Amino acid sequence: MALLVHMLACAFGLGSWVAVNGLWVELPLIVNALPERWELPSYLTVIIQLANLGPLLVTLMHKLCPGRLKEHVVIYSILSIGVVSCVLLAFFWDKTTIVAGAPRSTAFFIITFFLSLVDCTSSVTFLPFMMQLPAKYITTYFIGEGLSGFIPGIVALAQGVGMAKCVNSSQTAGNHTDENTGTLYTEYLPPNFSTEVFFFFLAAMMCISLAAFFALNRLPRTYELSTENLVQNAAAPVSSGLENPAAETDGEGAKCQGADRSRCLLASQKHSVYQLTFIYFMVVWVNAATNGLLPSVQTYSCMPYGNLAYHLSAALSSVANPVACTIAMFFQNRSLVFLGVLMALGTGFGSYNMAMAALSPCPLLQGSVVGETIIVLSWLFFTGTLTYVKVMVGVILRDRSHIALVWCGAAAQMGSLVGSVTMFPLVNVYRLFESGDLCNTKCPL
Numbered sequence: 001m002a003l004l005v006h007m008l009a010c011a012f013g014l015g016s017w018v019a020v021n022g023l024w025v026e027l028p029l030i031v032n033a034l035p036e037r038w039e040l041p042s043y044l045t046v047i048i049q050l051a052n053l054g055p056l057l058v059t060l061m062h063k064l065c066p067g068r069l070k071e072h073v074v075i076y077s078i079l080s081i082g083v084v085s086c087v088l089l090a091f092f093w094d095k096t097t098i099v100a101g102a103p104r105s106t107a108f109f110i111i112t113f114f115l116s117l118v119d120c121t122s123s124v125t126f127l128p129f130m131m132q133l134p135a136k137y138i139t140t141y142f143i144g145e146g147l148s149g150f151i152p153g154i155v156a157l158a159q160g161v162g163m164a165k166c167v168n169s170s171q172t173a174g175n176h177t178d179e180n181t182g183t184l185y186t187e188y189l190p191p192n193f194s195t196e197v198f199f200f201f202l203a204a205m206m207c208i209s210l211a212a213f214f215a216l217n218r219l220p221r222t223y224e225l226s227t228e229n230l231v232q233n234a235a236a237p238v239s240s241g242l243e244n245p246a247a248e249t250d251g252e253g254a255k256c257q258g259a260d261r262s263r264c265l266l267a268s269q270k271h272s273v274y275q276l277t278f279i280y281f282m283v284v285w286v287n288a289a290t291n292g293l294l295p296s297v298q299t300y301s302c303m304p305y306g307n308l309a310y311h312l313s314a315a316l317s318s319v320a321n322p323v324a325c326t327i328a329m330f331f332q333n334r335s336l337v338f339l340g341v342l343m344a345l346g347t348g349f350g351s352y353n354m355a356m357a358a359l360s361p362c363p364l365l366q367g368s369v370v371g372e373t374i375i376v377l378s379w380l381f382f383t384g385t386l387t388y389v390k391v392m393v394g395v396i397l398r399d400r401s402h403i404a405l406v407w408c409g410a411a412a413q414m415g416s417l418v419g420s421v422t423m424f425p426l427v428n429v430y431r432l433f434e435s436g437d438l439c440n441t442k443c444p445l
Contacts (some may be wrong), residue, residue, distance in 0.1 A: 018148040020048060042428055045419070058124045093108050301379075302314075
């Protein structure tokens with residue numbers, strides 16, 4: 001029975017962020033088909049931030065009407081919305097409408113908003129539900145949550161990327177039938193399976209999560225937690241649950257007995273004002289970089305090197321996130337000096353990525369295997385290092401107190417929002433980043 005519950009908890013966790021993660025790893029194929037082209041990621045970062053309306057409403061309901069919100073009804077609703085949205089995305093992702101005289105991917109944006117609403121709201125509903133089950137199952141839930149990024153990344157790698165080639169076409173100039181001028185255009189070869197099939201795969205994963213929740217919801221409860229505690233626990237960063245979710249950190253009044261003594265001592269450690277300021281600065285900066293600043297320009301950073309480089313960067317970055325969380329679960333280093341150095345290292349990789357985006361469509365080492373390899377590894381290490389910092393900061397604040405986690409969640413959302421809002425006008429209004437064409441962009445040697 002315990003093994004079955006572990007499997008259900010893992011399958012339930014799959015539905016947490018699988019939709020948004022799936023969209024990001026599929027972008028290398030989508031950007032070539034939608035009219036926004038390379039600007040598309042900057043739109044997505046803002047849409048995802050707008051979807052935080054969902055967790056805000058859930059939190060307000062808990063505060064203003066304690067006990068009135070039925071969390072299992074909310075979870076059933078958002079998972080069902082996720083399934084329907086993934087199916088609709090498979091049929092309408094490439095449909096456009098004319099807005100202000102230009103074609104726009106309105107269907108894609110609207111459906112993406114609902115998918116983001118599902119995933120953002122899962123942060124304040126899935127974990128509180130799991131807190132009603134014995135603590136040993138929560139770690140399994142976080143494994144499933146990590147797989148929600150890992151599995152789409154692996155499937156995207158198996159899907160392959162639409163390789164591009166330059167095709168020479170000739171057109172007749174004027175009335176001179178014997179005078180032909182050759183032009184080049186980019187032709188993308190199809191991947192191993194289509195974008196529609198990938199979105200149906202995401203819908204299947206959402207169905208698995210929904211079925212797992214249905215089964216878990218019918219299990220007898222071993223204990224219940226108060227609504228207030230559930231909301232406070234849900235404010236913790238997702239990855240922080242990897243560090244012994246069963247630990248109770250209720251402040252200085254915690255009683256230390258037996259094996260829990262070392263953990264209680266950690267919880268009782270005090271940080272100076274400067275240390276706390278640095279910790280929360282890390283939270284703001286890491287989330288701004290990973291959720292707003294760099295994702296908005298990933299196309300400009302990678303596409304000049306070709307579709308394959310962009311495809312590998314997106315897919316491997318998605319895989320690097322859960323891998324970094326797993327490393328943080330087994331190899332923990334709480335030293336603020338170490339985390340600061342790691343943050344600086346990740347920022348260095350991010351700076352390189354941003355610099356290549358600024359040089360688009362002619363970045364360094366364009367057209368060489370070395371350049372493609374460096375940009376893919378830079379995105380991989382950027383995601384991995386900053387994810388480790390994000391997890392460890394969450395662990396430190398979790399051991400401190402519940403209110404520290406509340407502020408951590410607020411700082412993370414503020415960083416993500418600032419990063420997204422900052423980049424959107426730079427990309428779409430001031431046009432600081434320039435797109436190019438594989439076949440017609442002429443770069444100096």
